[in-house]
Structures are given as structure tokens and as C-alpha cells.
Amino acid sequence: xxxxxxxxxxxxxxxxxxxxxxxxxxxxxxxxxxxxxxxxxxxxxxxxxxxxxxxxxxxxxxxxxxxxxxxxxxxxxxxxxxxxxxxxxxxxxxxxxxxxxxxxxxxxxxxxxxxxxxxxxxxxx
Numbered sequence: 115x116x117x118x119x120x121x122x123x124x125x126x127x128x129x130x131x132x133x134x135x136x137x138x139x140x141x142x143x144x145x146x147x148x149x150x151x152x153x154x155x156x157x158x159x160x161x162x163x164x165x166x167x168x169x170x171x172x173x174x175x176x177x178x179x180x181x182x183x184x185x186x187x188x189x190x191x192x193x194x195x196x197x198x199x200x201x202x203x204x205x206x207x208x209x210x211x212x213x214x215x216x217x218x219x220x221x222x223x224x225x226x227x228x229x230x231x232x233x234x235x236x237x238x239x
């Protein structure tokens with residue numbers, strides 16, 4: 115869950131759903147407003163940090179897609195009612211995005227690299 119500092123809302127990740135669903139809930143009561151995630155993207159089950167929302171009510175969160183092994187950050191802007199994947203020049207997973215005090219986004223990232231080795235036994239002479 116993350117608090118929306120721009121107004122009386124909470125962002126809640128509903129993990130009971132598959133895939134998880136993000137909603138914006140009025141603190142004073144009322145219906146939860148689903149955050150529409152674009153087709154082809156899924157909200158991950160990673161924890162949403164408390165500072166995932168900024169002073170404008172924008173939310174950053176993790177998504178995965180069918181065309182990639184990696185997680186990536188996504189931005190929800192309630193004023194524009196838009197959800198946009200944040201483009202990266204990084205080969206690896208990026209998760210737990212947060213807003214910094216100066217209005218930038220910071221996140222954890224891990225590059226993944228691998229190689230395949232084939233072993234041929236050597237016969238004794």
C-alpha cells in the first residue's frame with residue numbers, strides 16, 4: 115500500500131487477484147477505483163514501497179510482460195488517467211521504483227547474463 119500525498123487516497127495492491135490488481139481507494143470511504151494496466155502487462159507481486167506515490171498523486175510500480183523475462187517500472191498518472199511503461203536502456207530487471215525527494219524515480223536493478231557450456235569428457239590415453 116502507498117499513500118497518495120496529493121490527496122486523501124491510498125494505492126492498494128490486491129494480491130488475491132491473479133494477476134494482482136492496483137486500485138486507488140478514497141480514505142474517507144467510497145468505491146475503489148481500478149488502475150487500468152495496458153494489455154500485455156501484468157502487475158507483479160513485489161511489494162509496493164510506501165513512497166511509490168509522489169506529490170502529484172502519480173504512482174510508480176513494477177510490471178512484467180509476456181515478451182520479456184525482466185520486470186520494469188510503470189507510471190500511473192491520475193490527472194491524465196494514463197498508465198505508461200517507463201522506457202529503459204538497461205538489460206535486466208528493475209523493481210521497487212520510488213519517488214525521491216527531488217522528484218526523480220529511483221529503483222533497484224539487476225543485470226542478468228549467462229552462458230552455456232558444453233562439457234566433453236576426455237578419455238584417458
